[in-house]
Amino acid sequence: MTEPAAAAKPKSFQDIILTLHAFWARQGCVILQPYDVEMGAGTFHPATTLRALGPKPWRAAYVQPSRRPSDGRYGENPNRLQHYYQYQVIIKPSPADAQDLLLQSYREIGLDLLQHDFRFVEDDWESPTLGAWGLGWEVWCDGMEVGQFTYFQQVGGMAVELPSFEMTYGLERLAMYVQGVERVYDLDFNGAGVTYGDVFLRAEKEYSAYNFEFADTEMLIRHFADAEVECGALVGRALALPAYDQCIKASHLFNLLDARGVISVAERASYIGRVRGLAKACAEAWVAGDVYA
Amino acid sequence: MPEFFLELFSEEIPARMQREAGVQLEKICSAALAGLKIQVVEVFTGPRRIALKAIVNEATEAREIEERGPRESAPEAALAGFLGKHKATRADVVAEGGFFLLRRRQPAVAAGDLILSMLPGALAKFSWPKSMRWGQSGEFTWVRPLRRVVCLLDGEVISFALGPVVAGNVTEGHRFLAPGAFEVVSAADWQAKLRERFVIADQNERRDLVVSGLAKAAAEVGLTVAEDAGLLDEVTGLVEWPVALVGKIDEGFMELPPEVRELSMKVNQRYFALRDAAGKPAARFAFVSNIAAEDGNKAIVAGNERVLRARLSDARHFWDLDLKTPLDELLPKLDKIVFHAKIGTQGERAARIERLAGEIAEALALDGNAARQAKWAGKLCKADLVTGMVGEFPELQGIIGGYYAKKNAPYWDGEIVGPAIQTHYQPKGPSDQVPNGKIAASVALADKLDTLIEFFRVGEKPTGSGDPYALRRAALGVIRIILENDISLSLSRFLSHDEELFSFIIERLRVKLKSEGQRPDIFDAIISIRRNDDLLNIMKRVDAVTKIVNSDLGRNVLIGYRRAANILKIEDEIDGPHSVESISTNFETNEESDLRYALDSIAVDAVESFNNGDYDPFLQYLSGLRSPLDAFFEKVTINSTNPVLRRSRLGQLALLRSRMHLIADFSKIEG
Numbered sequence: 001m002t003e004p005a006a007a008a009k010p011k012s013f014q015d016i017i018l019t020l021h022a023f024w025a026r027q028g029c030v031i032l033q034p035y036d037v038e039m040g041a042g043t044f045h046p047a048t049t050l051r052a053l054g055p056k057p058w059r060a061a062y063v064q065p066s067r068r069p070s071d072g073r074y075g076e077n078p079n080r081l082q083h084y085y086q087y088q089v090i091i092k093p094s095p096a097d098a099q100d101l102l103l104q105s106y107r108e109i110g111l112d113l114l115q116h117d118f119r120f121v122e123d124d125w126e127s128p129t130l131g132a133w134g135l136g137w138e139v140w141c142d143g144m145e146v147g148q149f150t151y152f153q154q155v156g157g158m159a160v161e162l163p164s165f166e167m168t169y170g171l172e173r174l175a176m177y178v179q180g181v182e183r184v185y186d187l188d189f190n191g192a193g194v195t196y197g198d199v200f201l202r203a204e205k206e207y208s209a210y211n212f213e214f215a216d217t218e219m220l221i222r223h224f225a226d227a228e229v230e231c232g233a234l235v236g237r238a239l240a241l242p243a244y245d246q247c248i249k250a251s252h253l254f255n256l257l258d259a260r261g262v263i264s265v266a267e268r269a270s271y272i273g274r275v276r277g278l279a280k281a282c283a284e285a286w287v288a289g290d291v292y293a
Numbered sequence: 294m295p296e297f298f299l300e301l302f303s304e305e306i307p308a309r310m311q312r313e314a315g316v317q318l319e320k321i322c323s324a325a326l327a328g329l330k331i332q333v334v335e336v337f338t339g340p341r342r343i344a345l346k347a348i349v350n351e352a353t354e355a356r357e358i359e360e361r362g363p364r365e366s367a368p369e370a371a372l373a374g375f376l377g378k379h380k381a382t383r384a385d386v387v388a389e390g391g392f393f394l395l396r397r398r399q400p401a402v403a404a405g406d407l408i409l410s411m412l413p414g415a416l417a418k419f420s421w422p423k424s425m426r427w428g429q430s431g432e433f434t435w436v437r438p439l440r441r442v443v444c445l446l447d448g449e450v451i452s453f454a455l456g457p458v459v460a461g462n463v464t465e466g467h468r469f470l471a472p473g474a475f476e477v478v479s480a481a482d483w484q485a486k487l488r489e490r491f492v493i494a495d496q497n498e499r500r501d502l503v504v505s506g507l508a509k510a511a512a513e514v515g516l517t518v519a520e521d522a523g524l525l526d527e528v529t530g531l532v533e534w535p536v537a538l539v540g541k542i543d544e545g546f547m548e549l550p551p552e553v554r555e556l557s558m559k560v561n562q563r564y565f566a567l568r569d570a571a572g573k574p575a576a577r578f579a580f581v582s583n584i585a586a587e588d589g590n591k592a593i594v595a596g597n598e599r600v601l602r603a604r605l606s607d608a609r610h611f612w613d614l615d616l617k618t619p620l621d622e623l624l625p626k627l628d629k630i631v632f633h634a635k636i637g638t639q640g641e642r643a644a645r646i647e648r649l650a651g652e653i654a655e656a657l658a659l660d661g662n663a664a665r666q667a668k669w670a671g672k673l674c675k676a677d678l679v680t681g682m683v684g685e686f687p688e689l690q691g692i693i694g695g696y697y698a699k700k701n702a703p704y705w706d707g708e709i710v711g712p713a714i715q716t717h718y719q720p721k722g723p724s725d726q727v728p729n730g731k732i733a734a735s736v737a738l739a740d741k742l743d744t745l746i747e748f749f750r751v752g753e754k755p756t757g758s759g760d761p762y763a764l765r766r767a768a769l770g771v772i773r774i775i776l777e778n779d780i781s782l783s784l785s786r787f788l789s790h791d792e793e794l795f796s797f798i799i800e801r802l803r804v805k806l807k808s809e810g811q812r813p814d815i816f817d818a819i820i821s822i823r824r825n826d827d828l829l830n831i832m833k834r835v836d837a838v839t840k841i842v843n844s845d846l847g848r849n850v851l852i853g854y855r856r857a858a859n860i861l862k863i864e865d866e867i868d869g870p871h872s873v874e875s876i877s878t879n880f881e882t883n884e885e886s887d888l889r890y891a892l893d894s895i896a897v898d899a900v901e902s903f904n905n906g907d908y909d910p911f912l913q914y915l916s917g918l919r920s921p922l923d924a925f926f927e928k929v930t931i932n933s934t935n936p937v938l939r940r941s942r943l944g945q946l947a948l949l950r951s952r953m954h955l956i957a958d959f960s961k962i963e964g
Contacts, residue, residue: 079603079607080607092428093427093429094427094428094438096428096429096438113469114469114470114584114586114587115586115587115588115593116584116592116596117582117583117593117596117597118468118584119305119531119583120304121305121531122305122309124423135423135424135425135436135437136437137305141596142592142595142597142599143562143564143596143600144596144599144600151425151426151427151437151438153425153426163425163426163427163428164428165428177596182599182602182603261629264629264630264631
């Protein structure tokens with residue numbers, strides 16, 4: 001067997017990230033840092049959404065803090081967070097050995113593929129706000145989802161020219177599995193005494209209160225409208241990237257409004273449609289080309 | 294005869310698509326290789342491959358083919374075109390019967406050549422419910438990336454390109470237990486080598502292994518597996534090397550309703566529920582791994598137990614939290630949820646269902662308390678939509694509301710209201726049970742009738758192509774609840790007197806009867822004579838007339854009836870409608886007076902009894918009619934030259950018709 005011997009001590013949260021960085025860097029990925037705008041998932045990062053379009057090959061990996069206001073539980077739920085980390089990989093065009101690469105990355109994190117039941121279970125990915133979809137799987141380890149594997153087919157309402165492989169690891173969940181921890185706040189963050197709770201518990205409590213109780217909804221509605229207008233104006237000037245920032249902002253503002261429970265079912269569809277319209281315009285502006293080059 | 298073997302090896306194929314893919318593969322190969330008289334021996338489907346084993350002829354049969362060309366008299370250019378099209382010369386055609394004929398011999402084609410010329414194009418048309426492109430596929434699409442193709446004719450590779458893949462003799466075994474590629478020479482070799490490499494290729498064998506493995510694993514802890522054929526099929530499509538295992542459920546989760554636990558287990562995890570000797574849910578679950586691990590599967594079981602623990606903690610969190618608030622306190626939240634933009638909020642909907650459930654309960658003569666409980670159930674039946682549990686598991690709507698209404702019941706009788714809420718969405722399909730008992734039926738009827746009334750009111754009616762709000766299902770639900778609970782109910786007042794909606798329900802009833810093999814003509818004969826909005830009564834009359842039509846007596850009287858109706862049809866056209874009034878009191882023959890007497894012998898209560906399901910009095914009436922009617926047709930000349938007699942006799946026929954029509958329009962009944 002070529003399996004590495006099981007490590008005496010499981011990797012810390014940050015060691016897992018560093019291991020993934022090293023592994024995907026070896027696969028030729030540029031290692032990016034998190035995007036500096038709030039977003040619901042690593043897919044929203046322009047390094048994925050926009051770079052998935054057009055004919056140019058692209059390989060990138062990064063950690064993206066992801067905000068899901070509705071998932072906040074005031075720090076009381078063992079595995080739900082309104083802010084968590086996704087590890088995101090995109091390789092365009094998708095390599096023939098994408099599944100093997102992914103499995104190798106799990107090995108390097110410390111999971112023995114012969115001691116666990118790894119499975120690729122159908123799960124087609126769709127983002128109505130990004131006008132994007134792809135086919136792929138949830139990756140299961142012993143019945144637990146440890147990642148989302150997607151072959152992109154459409155982004156920003158456009159069929160992709162060259163299909164990408166996209167991999168999203170939910171880092172906390174994966175680390176909980178690797179460390180055998182039942183409660184996310186008990187995760188060993190750095191291998192030197194700092195826990196995930198030390199870093200994030202207070203933030204979870206405060207943001208849950210903000211998201212559910214105190215976010216000023218009239219202000220959020222106003223900001224949404226501003227972002228929408230600004231995005232349109234920037235698309236008009238062929239500034240795809242700044243325009244796309246406004247699209248991401250609009251999407252996050254919508255998520256906040258949703259968490260505050262002020263959006264009716266009918267309005268919901270309309271908000272999603274508005275964000276999708278922005279994403280589509282940005283994607284088209286991106287594909288139309290870099291006029292300032 | 295040569296063996297043909299084909300394997301299409303890809304990344305993981307969704308379980309739900311595998312069976313249909315096997316069927317399609319068989320169809321495609323059978324059509325493409327029809328010339329080789331292909332006999333498909335076996336089709337294999339699984340998570341990473343679909344394959345087919347067949348016997349084919351060594352070659353197609355050589356045969357004469359004949360093509361008819363243009364007429365001899367046609368211009369020269371027509372013949373030239375015909376020759377060009379078939380790449381033939383003037384010498385190849387003969388003239389026969391005024392036409393040019395091209396006869397030639399099509400030589401036999403060797404199996405390998407035919408496969409090569411026919412199969413790749415046919416496989417490229419393979420259609421998946423959803424398919425995709427990938428990095429190397431160009432415009433070719435498959436369900437997930439296609440990685441290898443094996444195509445063998447008696448062990449020889451038939452090599453062709455399918456998208457980015459070139460067919461050969463190489464495949465792969467279990468992803469983890471036997472990584473790497475290997476060569477195969479035949480279907481049997483393939484199947485045996487796969488087995489050595491931890492892959493059970495045959496889905497039937499795999500399913501049997503899943504079933505027996507689960508049963509054995511459950512039996513080891515003294516339990517049995519709760520039946521779930523759909524889940525067995527799915528799991529068979531998720532594993533290549535099934536290993537059945539059992540894990541523990543923490544006792545603390547056993548206080549959750551079994552529906553909650555088992556839905557989470559099944560939908561999220563594909564776990565099987567287990568039962569103890571008494572048939573009660575056991576604190577264990579079974580599942581099927583795709584690998585036998587060296588540690589005796591300890592890590593795998595522990596991992597799955599942990600996942601379930603996290604899932605069930607979530608469910609228990611919602612259960613505990615939801616139970617703190619009785620359902621009635623959630624009602625204001627329903628006012629904020631839009632049910633449908635044109636119809637209004639869930640709060641308004643609940644208020645309507647409450648009123649309607651109360652009215653139906655009263656119409657069903659339920660006592661005051663029962664009617665009050667029906668109203669409570671109607672009022673509360675949508676409240677669980679704003680609970681955490683339904684937010685997490687939408688499939689539990691109704692069921693969980695029922696539990697909550699039972700456990701936390703400050704103002705209502707939880708034992709009555711709980712079950713009524715629990716079943717109010719039923720029947721959810723043609724095979725689903727209907728709610729039992731008049732209180733639960735009142736609430737379920739109120740829910741469906743309200744949906745029908747409101748969507749009809751705002752003009753969102755089903756069209757030929759679409760029924761987005763499942764109104765046909767709702768109407769069928771109304772019908773089944775009424776008929777299966779023996780409920781006599783005047784429906785119109787509960788349909789806001791919407792005639793179009795009533796017709797819609799009647800049409801669904803007709804479709805239901807037809808699908809059950811009953812005669813729609815009898816149904817039409819019943820509903821066309823008199824408006825009746827009591828479905829139970831309509832069905833009683835349909836049953837009665839069906840029995841009459843199928844009896845000797847009925848058949849005999851119907852012959853007379855049809856004869857009368859046919860005569861009247863002709864004569865009415867000549868003279869205008871004939872009626873009872875022209876019957877003369879001076880009968881020329883005994884047959885006339887006998888018939889007149891027999892026709893009149895019907896009593897009002899015979900029709901009344903008939904309509905209430907007691908058809909004996911009406912049968913007696915018919916049997917009294919039988920011989921006078923026969924005698925009348927035999928002895929009496931209807932078209933008498935005496936106009937008074939003629940009118941009188943036609944009047945008697947009209948009377949016969951109208952008497953028969955007291956129970957059904959027999960002209961609509963085919964004979």
